[in-house]
Amino acid sequence: MPDPRTDQTTDLKSLLADPDLFRTRAYVAGEWIDADDGKTFDVVNPARGDVIASVADLTRTEVARAIDAAQQAMQDWAARPAKERAKVMRKWFDLMMENQDDLGIILTAEMGKPLAEAKGEIAYGASFIEWFGEEAKRIYGEIIPGHMADKRLSVIRQPIGVVGSITPWNFPNAMITRKCGPAIAAGCGFVGRPAAETPLSALALAVLAERAGLPKGLFSIVTSSRSSEIGKEFCENPTVRKLTFTGSTEVGRILLRQAADQVLKCSMELGGNAPFIVFDDADLDAAVEGAMASKFRNNGQTCVCANRIYVQSGVYDEFAEKLAEAVKKLNVGDGLKEGVTTGPLINEDAVEKVQEHIKDVLDYGGALITGGNRREGLFFEPTVVTGVTDAMKVANEETFGPLAPLFRFDTEQQAIDAANDTIFGLASYFYARDISRITRVQEALEYGIVGVNTGIISTEVAPFGGVKQSGLGREGSRHGIEDYLEMKYICLSI
Ligand SMILES: NC(=O)C1=CN([C@@H]2O[C@H](COP(=O)(O)OP(=O)(O)OC[C@H]3O[C@@H](n4cnc5c(N)ncnc54)[C@H](OP(=O)(O)O)[C@@H]3O)[C@@H](O)[C@H]2O)C=CC1
Numbered sequence: 001m002p003d004p005r006t007d008q009t010t011d012l013k014s015l016l017a018d019p020d021l022f023r024t025r026a027y028v029a030g031e032w033i034d035a036d037d038g039k040t041f042d043v044v045n046p047a048r049g050d051v052i053a054s055v056a057d058l059t060r061t062e063v064a065r066a067i068d069a070a071q072q073a074m075q076d077w078a079a080r081p082a083k084e085r086a087k088v089m090r091k092w093f094d095l096m097m098e099n100q101d102d103l104g105i106i107l108t109a110e111m112g113k114p115l116a117e118a119k120g121e122i123a124y125g126a127s128f129i130e131w132f133g134e135e136a137k138r139i140y141g142e143i144i145p146g147h148m149a150d151k152r153l154s155v156i157r158q159p160i161g162v163v164g165s166i167t168p169w170n171f172p173n174a175m176i177t178r179k180c181g182p183a184i185a186a187g188c189g190f191v192g193r194p195a196a197e198t199p200l201s202a203l204a205l206a207v208l209a210e211r212a213g214l215p216k217g218l219f220s221i222v223t224s225s226r227s228s229e230i231g232k233e234f235c236e237n238p239t240v241r242k243l244t245f246t247g248s249t250e251v252g253r254i255l256l257r258q259a260a261d262q263v264l265k266c267s268m269e270l271g272g273n274a275p276f277i278v279f280d281d282a283d284l285d286a287a288v289e290g291a292m293a294s295k296f297r298n299n300g301q302t303c304v305c306a307n308r309i310y311v312q313s314g315v316y317d318e319f320a321e322k323l324a325e326a327v328k329k330l331n332v333g334d335g336l337k338e339g340v341t342t343g344p345l346i347n348e349d350a351v352e353k354v355q356e357h358i359k360d361v362l363d364y365g366g367a368l369i370t371g372g373n374r375r376e377g378l379f380f381e382p383t384v385v386t387g388v389t390d391a392m393k394v395a396n397e398e399t400f401g402p403l404a405p406l407f408r409f410d411t412e413q414q415a416i417d418a419a420n421d422t423i424f425g426l427a428s429y430f431y432a433r434d435i436s437r438i439t440r441v442q443e444a445l446e447y448g449i450v451g452v453n454t455g456i457i458s459t460e461v462a463p464f465g466g467v468k469q470s471g472l473g474r475e476g477s478r479h480g481i482e483d484y485l486e487m488k489y490i491c492l493s494i
Pocket residue numbers: 166167168169170193194195196197224225227228229230231232246247248249251252254255268269270271272302303398400426470471
């Protein structure tokens with residue numbers, strides 16, 4: 001079998017220990033199907049520009065079949081004891097970890113992130129299946145002291161129903177399991193539509209779901225290039241009781257408008273504009289390490305990446321110098337190759353967004369201290385710019401790429417005000433050592449997530465989500481299953 005780290009082959013299947021994980025047909029109602037009209041769409045390796053697969057291009061008709069099958073399958077699945085559901089999910093988790101290498105290769109080939117990061121995402125994605133398999137056994141009810149002598153009151157929590165899921169390309173495995181984990185644990189049927197750029201990781205998940213013993217029809221992956229059409233099916237089909245979306249705020253707004261007609265329950269994990277604040281009393285080496293992790297993970301293509309880096313005047317120049325030195329050590333290249341730390345951007349639009357933000361900073365008085373150049377294809381040099389002000393585009397728009405813009409500030413209040421001056425409220429970070437300052441700042445930041453002296457906050461055990469226009473609801477943690485349950489109050493007269 002060729003070594004993906006050295007072989008130039010574009011034949012993805014030949015790189016896998018288990019080629020059966022490479023699928024191009026959609027997984028609908030427990031069957032592997034072509035689109036009814038036979039149409040397909042191409043999946044491209046962003047590092048090499050070659051087509052690695054042509055995948056079934058489904059329409060609403062096939063998606064409606066998946067929804068009906070999910071409704072049927074969940075009747076039996078929800079009636080099973082939670083312990084039985086947990087056992088199947090544990091098997092699914094075990095299979096994901098046993099196939100971590102292959103799932104990582106598939107993910108890197110279709111999305112571009114370096115293989116080590118891709119394998120890390122597989123473990124992160126699998127952790128949601130493990131976690132919610134266990135949470136299935138903790139869906140407790142309540143007994144309430146009656147308000148009248150002949151009344152006995154109780155509350156039970158039941159699966160909300162069939163779930164429609166729409167996920168982005170930047171975490172093609174974990175964004176799906178962060179949704180299907182709680183949904184399936186709660187007893188729901190699940191129909192997932194992955195981004196057209198990255199359907200292969202989702203299809204590989206379906207192969208392992210089948211092997212783990214998930215009932216036919218309970219879990220479907222509907223691949224399609226027609227994202228808005230599939231979104232409308234999820235919003236208009238009366239059998240769907242829940243829509244869960246991860247992606248941009250712009251698309252989140254479209255879906256919320258569409259979902260209103262049926263008053264459809266929605267979870268929204270949307271855009272971010274994370275501030276990363278470095279105070280004078282910070283451990284600067286730790287702050288640089290945290291900025292590198294937060295800013296350049298996934299080549300800056302995550303919703304929780306540091307998008308604005310605010311540095312207090314007393315340490316601004318030293319921090320800028322240290323950060324630039326660390327950035328120069330990043331190794332840009334094909335994520336399947338040994339030692340590469342930074343892969344390509346996902347597409348041409350992504351490259352142009354980074355270029356636009358850099359140009360805007362330089363046009364309005366900022367300075368480039370490292371990077372700034374596009375390389376061949378979709379590769380771009382990790383970049384640091386200084387002299388950035390709130391009047392520049394990067395202050396209000398998510399770059400979603402390898403650009404670290406440094407803003408200078410003098411007082412703590414200036415940093416807090418600047419950090420909060422955005423419609424977004426997903427993740428935020430700051431580095432300081434004074435405990436009074438830490439307490440003041442962590443409480444003042446208007447975000448769903450605050451990283452204090454750390455640049456990495458993501459874990460399945462904690463509630464992930466944003467405030468303001470970064471979303472609705474939380475994923476992961478003991479809270480994450482609530483969005484897939486309905487509370488029923490029972491008043492028994494005796
Ligand atoms: N809060 C979070 O956890 C996360 C937020 N994001 C945010 O997502 C953005 C980047 O991801 P990106 O994929 O470009 O985001 P998009 O919002 O463009 O796309 C997200 C998903 O929605 C689909 N989609 C696009 N338009 C519609 C529509 N009208 N109806 C239904 N589905 C639609 C896309 O399909 P297709 O790609 O096939 O067009 C994709 O599967 C950033 O803003 C980032 O912050 C990303 C990841 C995590």
